[in-house]
Amino acid sequence: MSSTVDREKFQALMMGALDGELSAEQQRQFEQLLAGDKKLQSEFEKYKKLKEATSTMQFKSPPPEVWDAYWRQVYNRVERGIGWLIFSIGAIILLTYGGFKLVESVINDPGLAIIVKIGILLSVGGLAILFVSVAREKLFTRKHDPYREVQR
Amino acid sequence: METTDSFIVKGRTVDSRRIRSDAEAIQLCQQGNRQAYGFLVERYKERAYYSALGILGSHDAALDISQDAFVRAFRAIKRFEPGKKFFTWYYQILRNLCLNFIRDKKRHARSFSEIDEHEIKKLSDDSQDASVLAEQNELKQALWAAMEQLKPNEREVIVLKDFQDLSYKEIAEILDIPIGTVMSRLFNARQALKAKIERTYL
Structure with missing residues (x-):
């Protein structure tokens, strides 16, 4: 076999021949390449033996209980996911309301020193910015990241 | 009462087991019927589990991730495009989860060579010719060990072709790659397997 192109063609045709995926024309081409080349014939024989061995390999079946419980487990997870979503929405509403009330009471409290008020307001404001930033990254940026499937 | 097998459509109780096609279930x-999803899960659960097992090599991880992929597929089902095959679409989700699992955890809870132990034992019990079977078992154990060392995308294509007996066209669809790439990936995987067992067994 002379060129890399021929070599690659032979490899592709050999895979097709092993898996019974060649058309009549491709089969003819493959047999033509094989004919008279002892090295290729020997290589093909080795791959045939390998294919025979891998074709008899099987994964061990899990116990039947696994299949019986499978759908119910998926269903429970779907339901739980909906529960978490509803809970999260409720928690966000409560936290927002609580934060608003906290800021309101801090501003209206005449007993608190102005520096403490500023400190509390900045902490609450910073926390809100961090929360929105993380939420935006999780919900939007990651979803639109064109490189998220790239293996790093 | 609604169960995981039944649901109500326009005042009528429908049994998910009476659904006839993927398109109908989808x-x-x-329309928001969670129970109808049972038809799809029941139909594809084994294929999903074994596909994940082929990539991950761990029963627990394969079970967990194949179920997680079904959950994510359900959440995204409104975006499912009519005319596509459900399993092809589902497999993309499953595959990403499996690859993320490998990347993030860098672990295999169980060795590939242990997965086939049941089959090996069964063969030994049924056998007439002990020496031939001992040789076959040795070869299979060597192959499992070699499988473990393949890259995930090479192992995946061997599992889809030789274990699940899918055609090149089906593999190309599932992996969203051209048939030529399926063939070259198969060649690379088989070449790697051959290199590991050639001296002793071929």
Whole structure:
């Protein structure tokens, strides 16, 4: 076999021949390449033996209980996911309301020193910015990241 | 009362076991019927589990991730495009989860060579010719060990072709790659397997 192109063609045709995926024309081409080349014939024989061995390999079946419980487990997870979503929405509403009330009471409290008020307001404001930033990254940026499937 | 097998459509109780096609089940899921999804899960659960097992090599991880992929597929089912095959679409989700699992955890809870132990034992019990079977078992154990060392995308294509007996066209669809790439990936995987067992067994 002379060129890399021929070599690659032979490899592709050999895979097709092993898996019974060649058309009549491709089969003819493959047999033509094989004919008279002892090295290729020997290589093909080795791959045939390998294919025979891998074709008899099987994964061990899990116990039947696994299949019986499978759908119910998926269903429970779907339901739980909906529960978490509803809970999260409720928690966000409560936290927002609580934060608003906290800021309101801090501003209206005449007993608190102005520096403490500023400190509390900045902490609450910073926390809100961090929360929105993380939420935006999780919900939007990651979803639109064109490189998220790239293996790093 | 609603169960995981039944649901109500326009005042009528429908049994998910009476659904006849993927398209029908998907349409009902898109209308918000969670129970109709049972038809799809029941139909594809084994294929999903074994596909994940082929990539991950761990029973627990394969079970967990194949179920997680079904959950994510359900959440995204409104975006499912009619005319596509459900399993092809589902497999993309499953595959990403499996690859992320490998990347993030860098672990295999169980060795590939242990997965086939049941089959090996069964063969030994049924056998007439002990020496031939001992040789076959040795070869299979060597192959499992070699499989473990393959890259995930090479192992995946061997599992889809030789274990699940899918055609090149089906593999190309599932992996969203051209048939030529399926063939070259198969060649690379088989070449790697051959290199590991050639001296002793071929």
